[in-house]
Amino acid sequence: MRIARIALLAVASLFLSACGYNTLQVQDETVKSAWSEVVNQYQRRADLIPNLVATVKGFAAQEQAVLVGVTEARARATQIQVNANDPESLKQFQAAQGEVSSALSRLMVVVEKYPELKSDQNFRDLQAQLEGTENRISVARNRYIESVQAFNGTVRRFPVNLTAMIFGYDVKPNFTVENEAEIARPPTVDFNTPPEPAT
Numbered sequence: 308m309r310i311a312r313i314a315l316l317a318v319a320s321l322f323l324s325a326c327g328y329n330t331l332q333v334q335d336e337t338v339k340s341a342w343s344e345v346v347n348q349y350q351r352r353a354d355l356i357p358n359l360v361a362t363v364k365g366f367a368a369q370e371q372a373v374l375v376g377v378t379e380a381r382a383r384a385t386q387i388q389v390n391a392n393d394p395e396s397l398k399q400f401q402a403a404q405g406e407v408s409s410a411l412s413r414l415m416v417v418v419e420k421y422p423e424l425k426s427d428q429n430f431r432d433l434q435a436q437l438e439g440t441e442n443r444i445s446v447a448r449n450r451y452i453e454s455v456q457a458f459n460g461t462v463r464r465f466p467v468n469l470t471a472m473i474f475g476y477d478v479k480p481n482f483t484v485e486n487e488a489e490i491a492r493p494p495t496v497d498f499n500t501p502p503e504p505a506t
Contacts, residue, residue, distance in 0.1 A: 326466065326467065326469070326470040327461060327464075327466070327467030327470050327471075328470050328474065330461055330467065331458075331461060331462070331467065331470065331471060331474070331476050334454070334457055334458040334461055335458060335476070337454045337457070337458070338391075338451070338454045338455055338458050338479060339391075340454075341447070341450045341451040341453075341454040341455075342391040342451055344447040344450065344451070345444070345447045345448055345451050345482070346389070347447070348440060348443045348444040348447045349384070349404055349444060350385075351440050351443070352407070352437065352440045352441070352444065353381050353384060353385050353407070355433060355436055355437050355440060356377060356378070356381045356407075356411075357378075357381075358433055359377075359414070359430075359433045359434075359437065360374050360377055360378055360414075362424075362427065362429050362430045362433060363414065363417070363418065363424060363430070366421050366423060366424035366427065366430075367417060367418075367420070367421050367424060370417045373410075373413050373414055373417045374414070376410045376413065376414075377407075377410040377411060377413075377414050379410075380403075380406040380407045380409070380410040381407055381410075383403050383406065384400075384403040384404055384406065384407045387399055387400050387403050391479070391480070392479055392480070393480070394480035397480050397482065401482065401483070411437070418430075448482055451482055452481055452482055455479045455480075455481045455482070456481070458478075458479055459478040459479060459481075462476055462477065462478055463478065
């Protein structure tokens with residue numbers, strides 16, 4: 308009887324060490340943490356936008372349509388409640404962030420028309436912060452993508468896939484963006500370009 312108990316304990320401990328439950332827990336937390344960092348960096352960008360718009364407005368109030376576009380894109384993006392485990396919610400979030408990137412790009416094009424704005428120290432500081440934030444967003448997205456890839460690989464691997472099925476773990480949707488290479492690039496402003504002639 309004692310030998311049977313020892314054998315049963317050995318088999319149980321072998322099963323528990325191979326089931327992958329702890330790995331799933333660790334990787335799930337890694338994915339959550341990586342997603343939080345993505346959201347944090349997008350929020351940082353959203354927080355910079357009002358100051359950037361206010362600075363541009365001081366020099367280029369006549370560019371109202373562009374300024375309103377940036378403000379509205381930011382408002383839509385910050386109102387979305389995203390669930391990173393829901394592919395549709397993630398898609399809506401990504402689309403809203405793409406609109407913000409596009410609106411900021413249009414704003415930077417407008418800035419080219421105003422050399423006095425480009426020379427304003429406050430604007431240059433905000434622009435540098437924005438470019439740094441865009442780089443942080445790219446890094447955070449990459450870390451999230453890598454953590455989802457690791458988690459999804461674990462969830463699909465035997466025998467962990469059985470444990471995942473028992474405990475309700477499923478593959479997570481990944482962060483994808485149309486024209487990702489384009490939006491991952493921070494907006495560029497060439498301070499040496501002469502202003503366009505007035506028409």
